Amino acid sequence: MAQKPSIPKGTRDFSAEEMGRRNYIFDTIKDVFRLFGYRQIETPAMENLSTLMGKYGEEGDKLLFKILNSGDFLSCVDRCLAESGDYVHLAPKICEKGLRYDLTVPFARFVVQHRNELQFPFKRFQIQPVWRADRPQKGRYREFYQCDADVVGSDSLINEVELLQIIDEVFRRLKISITIKLNNRKVLAGIAEVIGAPDKLTDITVAIDKIDKIGLDNVNAELLARGLSQQSIDALQPILKISGDTDARLAALRRLLEGNETGTLGVDELDFVIASSRHLGLDAVLELDASLARGLNYYTGTIIEVKANDVEIGSITGGGRYDNLTGIFGMPGVSGVGISFGADRIYDVLNSLDLYPEGTSSSVRIMFTNFGHEEATATLAVIKKLRAAGLAAEIYPEASKMKKQIGYADAMKIPYVGIIGENEMAEGKITVKNLADGCQCTLDFDSLLKML
Amino acid sequence: MAQKPSIPKGTRDFSAEEMGRRNYIFDTIKDVFRLFGYRQIETPAMENLSTLMGKYGEEGDKLLFKILNSGDFLSCVDRCLAESGDYVHLAPKICEKGLRYDLTVPFARFVVQHRNELQFPFKRFQIQPVWRADRPQKGRYREFYQCDADVVGSDSLINEVELLQIIDEVFRRLKISITIKLNNRKVLAGIAEVIGAPDKLTDITVAIDKIDKIGLDNVNAELLARGLSQQSIDALQPILKISGDTDARLAALRRLLEGNETGTLGVDELDFVIASSRHLGLDAVLELDASLARGLNYYTGTIIEVKANDVEIGSITGGGRYDNLTGIFGMPGVSGVGISFGADRIYDVLNSLDLYPEGTSSSVRIMFTNFGHEEATATLAVIKKLRAAGLAAEIYPEASKMKKQIGYADAMKIPYVGIIGENEMAEGKITVKNLADGCQCTLDFDSLLKML
Numbered sequence: 001m002a003q004k005p006s007i008p009k010g011t012r013d014f015s016a017e018e019m020g021r022r023n024y025i026f027d028t029i030k031d032v033f034r035l036f037g038y039r040q041i042e043t044p045a046m047e048n049l050s051t052l053m054g055k056y057g058e059e060g061d062k063l064l065f066k067i068l069n070s071g072d073f074l075s076c077v078d079r080c081l082a083e084s085g086d087y088v089h090l091a092p093k094i095c096e097k098g099l100r101y102d103l104t105v106p107f108a109r110f111v112v113q114h115r116n117e118l119q120f121p122f123k124r125f126q127i128q129p130v131w132r133a134d135r136p137q138k139g140r141y142r143e144f145y146q147c148d149a150d151v152v153g154s155d156s157l158i159n160e161v162e163l164l165q166i167i168d169e170v171f172r173r174l175k176i177s178i179t180i181k182l183n184n185r186k187v188l189a190g191i192a193e194v195i196g197a198p199d200k201l202t203d204i205t206v207a208i209d210k211i212d213k214i215g216l217d218n219v220n221a222e223l224l225a226r227g228l229s230q231q232s233i234d235a236l237q238p239i240l241k242i243s244g245d246t247d248a249r250l251a252a253l254r255r256l257l258e259g260n261e262t263g264t265l266g267v268d269e270l271d272f273v274i275a276s277s278r279h280l281g282l283d284a285v286l287e288l289d290a291s292l293a294r295g296l297n298y299y300t301g302t303i304i305e306v307k308a309n310d311v312e313i314g315s316i317t318g319g320g321r322y323d324n325l326t327g328i329f330g331m332p333g334v335s336g337v338g339i340s341f342g343a344d345r346i347y348d349v350l351n352s353l354d355l356y357p358e359g360t361s362s363s364v365r366i367m368f369t370n371f372g373h374e375e376a377t378a379t380l381a382v383i384k385k386l387r388a389a390g391l392a393a394e395i396y397p398e399a400s401k402m403k404k405q406i407g408y409a410d411a412m413k414i415p416y417v418g419i420i421g422e423n424e425m426a427e428g429k430i431t432v433k434n435l436a437d438g439c440q441c442t443l444d445f446d447s448l449l450k451m452l
Numbered sequence: 453m454a455q456k457p458s459i460p461k462g463t464r465d466f467s468a469e470e471m472g473r474r475n476y477i478f479d480t481i482k483d484v485f486r487l488f489g490y491r492q493i494e495t496p497a498m499e500n501l502s503t504l505m506g507k508y509g510e511e512g513d514k515l516l517f518k519i520l521n522s523g524d525f526l527s528c529v530d531r532c533l534a535e536s537g538d539y540v541h542l543a544p545k546i547c548e549k550g551l552r553y554d555l556t557v558p559f560a561r562f563v564v565q566h567r568n569e570l571q572f573p574f575k576r577f578q579i580q581p582v583w584r585a586d587r588p589q590k591g592r593y594r595e596f597y598q599c600d601a602d603v604v605g606s607d608s609l610i611n612e613v614e615l616l617q618i619i620d621e622v623f624r625r626l627k628i629s630i631t632i633k634l635n636n637r638k639v640l641a642g643i644a645e646v647i648g649a650p651d652k653l654t655d656i657t658v659a660i661d662k663i664d665k666i667g668l669d670n671v672n673a674e675l676l677a678r679g680l681s682q683q684s685i686d687a688l689q690p691i692l693k694i695s696g697d698t699d700a701r702l703a704a705l706r707r708l709l710e711g712n713e714t715g716t717l718g719v720d721e722l723d724f725v726i727a728s729s730r731h732l733g734l735d736a737v738l739e740l741d742a743s744l745a746r747g748l749n750y751y752t753g754t755i756i757e758v759k760a761n762d763v764e765i766g767s768i769t770g771g772g773r774y775d776n777l778t779g780i781f782g783m784p785g786v787s788g789v790g791i792s793f794g795a796d797r798i799y800d801v802l803n804s805l806d807l808y809p810e811g812t813s814s815s816v817r818i819m820f821t822n823f824g825h826e827e828a829t830a831t832l833a834v835i836k837k838l839r840a841a842g843l844a845a846e847i848y849p850e851a852s853k854m855k856k857q858i859g860y861a862d863a864m865k866i867p868y869v870g871i872i873g874e875n876e877m878a879e880g881k882i883t884v885k886n887l888a889d890g891c892q893c894t895l896d897f898d899s900l901l902k903m904l
Contacts, residue, residue: 276832
């Protein structure tokens with residue numbers, strides 16, 4: 001009985017053409033990471049559930065894909081629990097492992113587990129899929145790749161400067177015009193302190209993170225609902241209304257946070273990162289955005305977010321500094337800073353701007369036709385020489401009708417068709433047809449090589 | 453409470469050094485696949501369990517990693533079943549998805565699902581991890597990569613010839629000396645027919661597959677135990693004892709199978725593949741091995757197995773032709789042939805022969821020391837120019853003691869250390885130290901670039 005084949009919802013097959021485009025993105029990112037001395041690691045798809053649970057909040061725990069224990073998974077389960085229907089408590093009893101949810105927690109686990117083998121500062125990059133049992137929707141998948149670069153064991157701001165250079169170089173190579181938005185968590189903390197609501201930092205950042213989406217009035221209403229006093233909200237207004245260019249914003253922040261130690265330190269850090277980046281030069285627009293908070297609440301210093309200038313889409317890269325990533329695994333006090341490229345969104349941006357270079361869909365330069373045994377034998381020898389010269393080439397494996405063979409080359413976007421028939425064999429030549437313009441000529445091998 | 457971090461047994465972390473070595477293998481294989489016109493695809497890690505179950509035998513079903521349904525996984529389960537403790541029947545009710553077990557079944561599913569978008573013959577390669585709940589042991593992992601190339605929709609033997617060329621080229625590039633063993637399932641079927649036991653083909657192939665391991669006498673005993681008549685076993689002896697070089701073996705097989713249509717067709721196919729390969733030239737030793745059957749019973753024509761000549765290890769690559777891979781998904785009659793490189797074993801071979809080229813562990817050519825803010829600013833500008841020239845370079849992010857900074861470069865196997873201090877800044881020069889011999893000189897930028 002034949003099954004109608006399908007794949008789980010929220011997952012994707014990638015065709016050869018899509019892979020060509022995805023590899024173009026991943027290879028660009030990898031090349032730049034390596035240029036900056038970041039080194040690749042990989043971790044297993046499966047982590048112990050104990051490594052993953054409790055790291056992403058209650059909601060995150062529900063979104064972890066759990067792997068059923070092999071064999072008699074019921075054998076260690078209390079019979080009452082098994083019969084209770086209490087699936088929330090039953091799941092961790094019958095599943096020891098889960099699929100990784102991001103690359104950050106496995107990286108923290110890796111650093112602590114291998115601390116004695118690593119050199120610090122440890123600069124690593126990692127490009128692997130992650131899995132989330134989210135409700136699938138447009139642009140949101142249950143399996144997707146993350147591309148992360150992090151350095152741990154150094155609190156120097158040079159790392160921030162270098163990461164901004166990486167972002168700039170990646171998007172310069174991809175020809176995507178971007179704006180890099182910067183903020184600093186210490187600035188946010190300073191703001192909370194000067195408006196007299198230091199304990200409401202999270203509420204304030206969550207609310208002002210939404211300022212672009214819901215507007216100032218709604219943010220103020222939300223702050224009130226979250227328990228901020230009207231006095232604090234009033235004190236916050238000059239900060240929410242900061243405008244002008246980055247220099248003006250920096251100066252305004254410095255003024256508003258004057259006398260506040262944490263906030264001023266944050267302004268100093270921003271100042272250093274911005275000045276150093278300008279000195280080195282960036283193609284990207286660099287913008288201080290005091291409303292930038294990002295959802296994750298583990299950032300402790302610099303916060304980075306990247307937007308495409310020519311396409312309306314969310315953040316295509318983000319990151320920041322965190323001070324206690326490895327603490328949960330028993331290694332406190334390790335400062336780190338990292339960025340994560342959103343490959344799927346970058347893919348969408350490149351598609352909508354049609355920015356892929358030629359040749360991402362096929363690297364084959366020439367396909368040879370097949371007239372049968374003898375001609376094929378001669379053709380294979382020619383192909384072997386082409387390949388030895390580094391040129392990707394193939395022969396149509398069947399001696400089918402010419403139209404079918406050439407149709408294959410055409411569909412595969414192979415630019416040239418090579419023909420070695422009786423005449424060519426006799427003369428030791430090759431006939432080459434350019435599929436784009438239909439031009440045809442007969443050449444010897446060296447001329448063919450030169451042409452391709 | 454800090455957790456002691458660990459990973460599930462049978463899985464591995466890959467360090468930067470290991471990744472360098474693994475990438476060297478994968479990149480070599482990918483480059484050769486592309487040179488031959490094979491195109492990369494990827495499929496999701498998770499497949500529907502219905503796609504996977506029943507494809508790998510009863511034992512295989514047990515080795516599938518199953519993913520617990522999200523949310524209330526008990527809601528659709530019959531209460532009696534849930535309370536019965538019958539885990540074998542309960543598992544598929546609470547798990548809809550599983551991790552892929554190999555790349556072959558997902559590939560078959562892909563071909564059938566996308567049949568209308570694909571050009572046939574379809575030549576694809578795929579390099580992704582697979583997961584098996586095997587008992588972990590030395591050299592056997594629960595997560596490991598497969599590197600497969602297959603062509604479907606063509607029964608031309610040119611595909612076999614090309615796949616042998618791919619194998620030859622991959623191992624030539626990796627500098628591993630190999631023997632490619634060849635057989636043909638039709639020869640095995642012919643043998644079963646001429647010895648009067650056509651219905652015992654599987655028993656015969658399973659038994660003679662073990663001839664290297666357990667010897668002729670034990671194979672004969674096993675054949676008897678599997679129900680072969682003594683007469684058939686006697687008739688089989690000349691075949692089991694075939695010796696001599698490949699030409700002699702081919703001639704002996706042709707003689708023994710004379711008059712048997714299937715067997716003679718198999719000999720003809722072997723003859724063509726061997727003669728064509730010799731004509732094109734192979735670095736590898738090519739050997740006809742009539743005892744080669746391989747475990748999988750879906751091969752219908754050519755059977756391929758590769759061994760390293762200088763290391764005692766099992767098969768490092770294998771493959772063959774199959775005639776009905778996609779039948780199970782409702783697309784019968786599609787012939788295919790493919791090979792699979794065993795990346796983990798190739799890794800072991802390269803390690804034991806110490807065949808890695810220099811530079812797989814780090815691509816960084818120079819690390820610059822850090823004397824503090826001003827020097828670092830000047831250094832970053834120099835590094836930016838080096839990177840623009842395509843040279844991987846980094847700065848030590850902290851202004852630590854010199855010994856610590858240079859120790860880092862040394863541990864990272866970075867060949868040069870660059871120093872820009874007060875003097876160098878004044879003169880616009882760079883001091884460079886070669887860590888291998890301790891030599892040191894002071895250069896301008898262009899000379900540095902030339903040196904690196």
